[in-house]
Amino acid sequence: MALSSVSFEIEFTIDNLSKSRKAALSTLGQRIGTLRPAIFAHDITRCFLAREMLGSTAIGSGVAAPHTIFEQVCPPLIHVTHLKHPVDFRAEDARPVDVLLCAVGNRHDIRWLHIALPRLARLAKLPHLAAKLRAAKSGCAVEDILASVGIYSERTMPKKAA
Structure with a gap:
């Protein structure tokens, strides 16, 4: 199975309250805990914070890509969050982060990780796509933007040639 055939669940939210990286x-x-009820939200948060302790997940242009691998079997998820209040993620470019491109999945099949991280980084490096993400108002709009860099949902997965 080709890497591009991995389908992601894609979610989108706007965070109007958080004013720090930890928040x-x-x-x-x-939010991910509500989407993956077999995993405690507290444990998910702890994993994100532990990953940040290894080094910032900020990838530039006001974008960060927090990610973690779950022991539990679960479908891969990309969660895009637009932060109303940009926060300091200790980015190399010193730009505050206002878009979180989160990738999570399970350790039993990590093809999702090999797809998500480099493509999310590419998205952050393309200013017109990062601007589209900031302007997105719906999950469908976010799915279409992610599909443009090869991260597909069930809805945007290219149809196989007959």
């Missing part, structure tokens, strides 16, 4: 990651952990 943004905690809110993100809570």
Whole structure:
């Protein structure tokens, strides 16, 4: 199975409240916990914070890509969050982060990780796509933007040639 054939669940939210990196990651952990009820939200948040301790997940242009691998079997998820209040993620370019491109999945099949991280980084490096993400108002709009860099949902997965 080709890497591009991995389908992601894609979610989108706007975070109007978080004003720090810890608060943004905690809110993100809570949201993912509702989407992955077999995993405690507190554990998800703890994983995000532990990953940040290894080094910032900021990838430039006001974008960060927090990610973690779950022991539990679960479908891969990309969660895009627009932060109303940009926060300091200790980015190399010193730009505050206002877009979180979160990737999570399970350790039993990590093809999702090999797809998500380099393509999310590419998205952050393309200013017109990062601007589109900031302007997105719906999950469908976010799915279309992600599909343009090869991250597909069930809806945007290219149809196989007959």
